[in-house]
Amino acid sequence: xxxxxxxxxxxxxxxxxxxxxxxxxxxxxxxxxxxxxxxxxxxxxxxxxxxxxxxxxxxxxxxxxxxxxxxxxxxxxxxxxxxxxxxxxxxxxxxxxxxxxxxxxxxxxxxxxxxxxxxxxxxxxxxxxxxxxxxxxxxxxxxxxxxxxxxxxxxxxxxxxxxxxxxxxxxxxxxxxxxxxxxxxxxxxxxxxxxxxxxxxxxxxxxxxxxxxxxxxxxxxxxxxxxxxxxxxx
Amino acid sequence: xxxxxxxxxxxxxxxxxxxxxxxxxxxxxxxxxxxxxxxxxxxxxxxxxxxxxxxxxxxxxxxxxxxxxxxxxxxxxxxxxxxxxxxxxxxxxxxxxxxxxxxxxxxxxxxxxxxxxxxxxxxxxxxxxxxxxxxxxxxxxxxxxxxxxxxxxxxxxxxxxxxxxxxxxxxxxxxxxxxxxxxxxxxxxxxxxxxxxxxxxxxxxxxxxxxxxxxxxxxxxxxxxxxxxxxxxxxxxxxxxxxxxxxxxxxxxxxxxxxxxxxxxxxxxxxxxxxxxxxxxxxxxxxxxxxxxxxxxxxxxxxxxxxxxxxxxxxxxxxxxxxxxxxxxxxxxxx
Numbered sequence: 346x347x348x349x350x351x352x353x354x355x356x357x358x359x360x361x362x363x364x365x366x367x368x369x370x371x372x373x374x375x376x377x378x379x380x381x382x383x384x385x386x387x388x389x390x391x392x393x394x395x396x397x398x399x400x401x402x403x404x405x406x407x408x409x410x411x412x413x414x415x416x417x418x419x420x421x422x423x424x425x426x427x428x429x430x431x432x433x434x435x436x437x438x439x440x441x442x443x444x445x446x447x448x449x450x451x452x453x454x455x456x457x458x459x460x461x462x463x464x465x466x467x468x469x470x471x472x473x474x475x476x477x478x479x480x481x482x483x484x485x486x487x488x489x490x491x492x493x494x495x496x497x498x499x500x501x502x503x504x505x506x507x508x509x510x511x512x513x514x515x516x517x518x519x520x521x522x523x524x525x526x527x528x529x530x531x532x533x534x535x536x537x538x539x540x541x542x543x544x545x546x547x548x549x550x551x552x553x554x555x556x557x558x559x560x561x562x563x564x565x566x567x568x569x570x571x572x573x574x575x576x577x578x579x
Numbered sequence: 580x581x582x583x584x585x586x587x588x589x590x591x592x593x594x595x596x597x598x599x600x601x602x603x604x605x606x607x608x609x610x611x612x613x614x615x616x617x618x619x620x621x622x623x624x625x626x627x628x629x630x631x632x633x634x635x636x637x638x639x640x641x642x643x644x645x646x647x648x649x650x651x652x653x654x655x656x657x658x659x660x661x662x663x664x665x666x667x668x669x670x671x672x673x674x675x676x677x678x679x680x681x682x683x684x685x686x687x688x689x690x691x692x693x694x695x696x697x698x699x700x701x702x703x704x705x706x707x708x709x710x711x712x713x714x715x716x717x718x719x720x721x722x723x724x725x726x727x728x729x730x731x732x733x734x735x736x737x738x739x740x741x742x743x744x745x746x747x748x749x750x751x752x753x754x755x756x757x758x759x760x761x762x763x764x765x766x767x768x769x770x771x772x773x774x775x776x777x778x779x780x781x782x783x784x785x786x787x788x789x790x791x792x793x794x795x796x797x798x799x800x801x802x803x804x805x806x807x808x809x810x811x812x813x814x815x816x817x818x819x820x821x822x823x824x825x826x827x828x829x830x831x832x833x834x835x836x837x838x839x840x841x842x843x844x845x846x847x848x849x850x851x852x853x854x855x856x857x858x859x860x861x862x863x864x865x866x867x868x869x870x871x872x873x874x875x876x877x878x879x880x881x882x883x884x885x886x887x888x889x890x891x892x893x894x895x896x897x898x899x900x901x902x903x904x905x906x907x908x909x910x911x912x913x914x
Contacts, residue, residue: 395782397782416781417781417782417784418781418784418785418786421782421783421784422784427782429778429779429782432776432778432779433779434776434779435771435772435775435776435779435780436775436776437771437774437775438768438771438772438775442768442771442772443772445765445768446768446769446772446780446783446785447783449765449769449783449784449785450784452765492783493783496783496784
């Protein structure tokens with residue numbers, strides 16, 4: 346049974362559909378990457394999966410169980426973690442408090458998971474008593490991902506985790522995503538840096554105008570001349 | 580030295596009393612703002628409601644205080660806190676929650692809270708009448724402590740009343756308790772998280788409805804403390820707290836809206852500004868009378884404003900802060 350499956354999903358804001366029948370399947374332990382031009386509905390799809398957007402048609406299944414239109418806190422309970430692209434930390438809370446909030450529903454996890462998150466992101470340990478609002482963009486992204494990991498999700502949704510980061514941090518984040526995945530967490534992420542993202546993707550979904558244009562393994566999409574020409578800038 | 584005692588009695592103690600009450604009130608206002616992003620105008624009447632509950636309970640069980648050696652109203656306070664917290668949650672469920680569910684603009688909630696103000700005031704008048712009532716009933720009376728200073732030539736004692744001492748103790752307890760709650764407890768941290776970023780709080784699995792309810796419990800409980808201690812210090816009146824609305828909001832804004840520590844600081848700033856503004860400084864000048872110019876030495880009343888204009892002081896502070904430092908002493912959430 347796939348970890349996450351989207352079947353012919355339609356949805357949008359205020360009656361206007363942005364998603365016009367998106368299909369996606371991610372097995373456990375896979376990295377799925379959504380790429381595509383601006384306005385293709387990439388982030389919208391991620392939000393639909395996390396219940397931040399009404400799905401008007403189609404269904405989304407987590408381990409075979411329908412989850413579309415469930416509120417986010419229910420989805421966290423069911424093992425889904427979400428890292429928004431912007432405003433993804435609590436600026437006045439310390440790094441440690443930010444992480445603790447991620448385990449709000451599983452307070453028993455805090456000690457064990459804090460240790461694990463600090464192992465994934467060693468810079469956070471040194472800054473644990475600093476307000477997250479004082480950190481650099483890359484460190485904030487680490488806090489945001491760490492926060493989502495605290496609930497021990499089965500699948501982690503990342504919305505453009507490398508947006509606005511320097512190349513150095515970008516590589517670092519991609520490395521961490523691989524490691525998190527290797528630790529047994531399924532990943533579904535939206536990325537602007539399509540080439541780098543597809544390079545680590547087990548599955549790639551190229552969206553355009555709210556529909557699947559190409560769906561294949563990351564390597565196959567990178568090798569496909571048509572994908573390269575239209576979506577990866579040659 | 581007598582002049583110094585006069586200063587302690589009329590500025591230090593009086594300022595701390597109003598400062599404490601404003602601070603406790605302003606914390607509630609600021610917490611409600613930081614979680615629900617609207618100015619809750621019915622807050623002052625929740626204070627009156629708390630005092631009203633104490634009045635009812637004291638009437639129902641007179642003389643209970645004698646058993647434990649405290650004034651009966653003070654013994655009834657915990658129960659009144661619980662009832663007022665319940666009222667606050669109930670008001671939210673009945674009036675504000677449906678509005679939030681419709682996704683209205685904050686100003687609609689503000690106007691809704693004005694309606695709640697009128698309703699609460701009417702309700703209290705209906706049962707308590709319009710006149711002033713003493714919370715000390717059935718032979719109990721306000722203890723007044725006169726502490727004579729063991730210094731030669733000092734005749735005037737420092738005067739402090741029992742409710743004032745209880746007020747100071749409860750203020751310190753409330754502030755310390757709130758600090759521990761916000762920084763140590765899971766719910767308190769979640770409350771700060773929601774104030775920072777409600778969407779992310781939801782995405783973290785924090786049940787925002789619970790946080791809203793907890794906020795009302797704290798705001799209501801604190802309001803009951805402030806209202807009751809104020810009524811003990813003076814007397815209970817249905818419109819007693821309503822006139823505190825301006826200084827309380829001034830305190831919350833001075834401190835930085837949405838910032839609990841700011842609200843506490845703001846409360847004391849406004850409280851002391853008020854008492855200093857109406858304080859008759861000529862008393863302090865008396866010892867130096869011989870070396871002062873005649874116009875100053877002869878002046879009978881050197882207060883900045885008359886007592887009857889006390890209410891303009893917070894108003895002036897409010898205007899000044901909004902002009903020079905709109906985010907308040909601590910950087911609050913910009914309105």
